[in-house]
Amino acid sequence: MQLLSLFALGLVSPCLAAVAAPAEAARLPASEIIRNLELLTRSTRDLIPAARDLSARAAVVFRDDGRGPFADVIDGLEDIASTATSDRSSILDEDRRGREPKYSGRDARNIDKAISDLFDRSKELTDRIGDESKLGRAFASTVGSKVGRALERWGDAVYDLAKTIDDRVDGGLETGTWREVLRVTGTIDKVVNDYTSGRVRLSSILRDIGRPGDRAGGISIDLGLGPIGLRLGAGRV
Secondary structure, eight states: OOOGGGOOOOOOOHHHTOOOOOOOOOOOHHHHHHHHHHHHHHHHHHHHHHHHHHHHHHHHHOOTTTEEETTHHHHHHHHHHHHHHHHHHHHHHHHTTTOOOOHHHHHOHHHHHHHHHHHHHHHHHHHHHHHHOOHHEEEEEEHHHHHHHHHEEEEEEEEHHHHHHHHHHHHHTTSHHHHHHHHHHGGGHHHHHHSTTOOOOOOOOOOOTTBBBBBBBOOOEEEESEEEEOOTTTOOO
C-alpha cells in the first residue's frame, strides 16, 4: 500500500534534483535492456489493481470526492508502463536496423537514494492512514499483501534495469523510462503533506546497503507487512 504514493507524475523533488547531473553515453546490449524493460512493464502493470483498491479505500477514509487521494498514482503507473513499452519498441527498431542503441545512466548511488527516500515517505503515509482510519489491519490483510508482492517484483525490475547501466556514467535513459522512474519521487512530499495534516510519523526502516548475500547490495525496508528486501541500483555507498 505504501507503494501507491510513488507514481504520480509532474512534481519536482529534491531526490530528482540530486540526480540531475549532465549525462554521457554508455553502450549496452540491446537484448538486455529490452528484457529488463519488459520485466519493468509487467511488474508495474501488476501493481495497478492494488493501487486502485487502496485509492478507493483511502477516498472513503479521507472523505474525498472525485477519484481519491491516490488516483494520480494509478495514472503514474500507467505512464511508467506505457513509457517502458515505447522505449522497448524504439530499441527493437534500432536493433533491427543494425544500430547499436546508446544510453546514458544514472549514478547507482543516486538511484538508491532517490528510491529509498521515496519508500521512506510512503511508509510514513501508510502508518498515518492506518492510525486515522482504524483500517490498518484491513489494509495489511487485503491490500498490503498484494502490493507487497507486487512491490518486491517492481523493486527487482528496477534493480535489473539499473544494473545494466554503467555506474560510471551520470545521466538517465535517453528514451525516457528512467526519467519516469525518477519523476515518481516528486509526489511524495505533496501527498504526505496533504494527507497527514503536517504530522508525519517516522517509521522504523532498516537500510542495509551492501549486505553480504544480497546481489550487489540493497535496501531492506520494513513495510509493516513483514520485511521485504529490495535490491535497488548497485547498492554502493
